[in-house]
Amino acid sequence: MIVVIGAGPAGINAARAAAAAGAEVTLIDTAPAVGGQYHRQPVGADNAPGAADIAAEPKIHHLSESVVWAIEAVDDGHRIHVRTGQADGPGRQGRTVHADALVLATGAYDRALPFPGWDLPGVVTAGAAQAMAKGQGVAVGERVVVAGTGPFLLPVAQSLVNVGAEVVGVLEANRARGWLSAPKALLAGRGKLGELAGYVKLLARHRIPYRTGRTVVAAHGTDRVTEVTTAVIDGKWKVKPGSERRIPVDAVCVGFGFTPQLELALSARCRLVDGFVEVDAAQATSVPGVFAAGELTGIGGADLAAAEGTVAGTAAAAHAGHESTQRKGVLRAVRRGRVFAQGLDKAYPVRPGWQSWLTDETLVCRCEEVSLGALRTSLDHYQALGVRSLKLTSRVGLGLCQGRVCGRAAAELAAGITGGTYDPAATAKRPLAAPLRLSELAEKEESK
Numbered sequence: 001m002i003v004v005i006g007a008g009p010a011g012i013n014a015a016r017a018a019a020a021a022g023a024e025v026t027l028i029d030t031a032p033a034v035g036g037q038y039h040r041q042p043v044g045a046d047n048a049p050g051a052a053d054i055a056a057e058p059k060i061h062h063l064s065e066s067v068v069w070a071i072e073a074v075d076d077g078h079r080i081h082v083r084t085g086q087a088d089g090p091g092r093q094g095r096t097v098h099a100d101a102l103v104l105a106t107g108a109y110d111r112a113l114p115f116p117g118w119d120l121p122g123v124v125t126a127g128a129a130q131a132m133a134k135g136q137g138v139a140v141g142e143r144v145v146v147a148g149t150g151p152f153l154l155p156v157a158q159s160l161v162n163v164g165a166e167v168v169g170v171l172e173a174n175r176a177r178g179w180l181s182a183p184k185a186l187l188a189g190r191g192k193l194g195e196l197a198g199y200v201k202l203l204a205r206h207r208i209p210y211r212t213g214r215t216v217v218a219a220h221g222t223d224r225v226t227e228v229t230t231a232v233i234d235g236k237w238k239v240k241p242g243s244e245r246r247i248p249v250d251a252v253c254v255g256f257g258f259t260p261q262l263e264l265a266l267s268a269r270c271r272l273v274d275g276f277v278e279v280d281a282a283q284a285t286s287v288p289g290v291f292a293a294g295e296l297t298g299i300g301g302a303d304l305a306a307a308e309g310t311v312a313g314t315a316a317a318a319h320a321g322h323e324s325t326q327r328k329g330v331l332r333a334v335r336r337g338r339v340f341a342q343g344l345d346k347a348y349p350v351r352p353g354w355q356s357w358l359t360d361e362t363l364v365c366r367c368e369e370v371s372l373g374a375l376r377t378s379l380d381h382y383q384a385l386g387v388r389s390l391k392l393t394s395r396v397g398l399g400l401c402q403g404r405v406c407g408r409a410a411a412e413l414a415a416g417i418t419g420g421t422y423d424p425a426a427t428a429k430r431p432l433a434a435p436l437r438l439s440e441l442a443e444k445e446e447s448k
């Protein structure tokens with residue numbers, strides 16, 4: 001049995017490749033339908049690319065609305081602990097699935113940076129805004145500004161326009177000349193020029209300003225956001241005095257790239273390099289029988305994730321004893337995609353100057369309402385020199401999100417304050433990879 005966790009572009013292609021090689025596959029995902037964030041569908045739809053193949057393939061068993069909360073190594077593979085059913089609904093059931101080989105395709109979530117007012121209602125991540133627009137047909141507001149860095153801001157603006165929102169501007173914190181340092185990446189990504197042209201036409205047709213070197217540095221309002229302050233920032237992302245402007249809005253969408261969803265990779269004891277899962281040419285991790293694909297291995301977009309998924313699924317099937325060979329075209333697509341991903345990383349970095357936007361009253365951890373001033377006090381008083389001690393002494397990351405939203409930013413802030421080293425990936429290391437009721441933990445699980 002091949003178990004694939006995650007049904008975005010990487011997971012879909014991994015499942016299809018493993019099944020094509022003759023393996024039985026269990027595809028597990030939290031959403032009602034396959035597609036992931038990139039191919040998110042309206043409620044009730046199930047027509048994402050590859051969805052028909054998944055539904056028609058008898059060797060693939062799709063566990064929808066299911067969350068994996070632990071991975072346990074056993075002598076002949078891995079035991080996967082799953083809760084099936086709506087996250088907050090009654091009747092959730094526990095089960096275990098045996099994996100002869102495991103493919104992790106859990107993707108990533110929005111990277112959030114704190115700034116004054118980011119806790120106001122109406123301030124959302126770019127991914128959340130897109131999910132609402134694509135999945136529910138709902139705009140986060142009537143007058144919206146999109147800010148942050150990276151090409152993902154453009155499809156988010158498109159999704160908002162499609163559901164009737166007025167996008168008052170797309171603010172890219174970096175400048176386009178960042179691509180000049182990555183000519184090979186530009187060549188590798190030339191196939192995306194048509195997509196880029198489509199976004200340019202969209203912005204022109206709806207008269208949406210696209211500004212580089214400018215971003216949102218504060219949000220204002222009482223019960224919800226009513227205005228934002230935008231400012232020109234320099235190459236280190238420090239505000240240029242006198243460039244501040246206030247704009248009336250009722251929603252703000254911010255996105256500063258993505259953070260890999262590492263909980264299950266760490267549960268499986270996969271080795272990380274620079275915050276991502278280390279893999280070889282066959283997408284194999286440091287743990288025998290465990291493969292990884294997509295944003296877990298590096299942020300590179302849907303095309304790269306799909307190609308890596310095909311490689312991982314084929315390799316997982318081979319590990320489980322099924323005859324299969326990698327197609328050279330897919331391997332070339334992976335290499336080309338990784339070159340483009342390296343260019344993305346160079347062109348859209350997050351510079352440390354963002355920390356200068358904060359005041360001592362700015363919340364760093366919204367769940368536990370920990371301010372930057374309280375974080376400084378905790379670091380000074382307790383000398384917290386690691387992520388674990390930082391969490392225990394300041395309460396950063398101990399709330400509902402368990403550090404998924406605040407952990408990386410808090411680690412960077414702590415490093416800037418003390419000069420020490422705080423590994424952001426450590427916030428994803430926990431015994432239970434997903435929230436679980438105590439009654440569910442005590443229940444006997446069905447085995448498969």
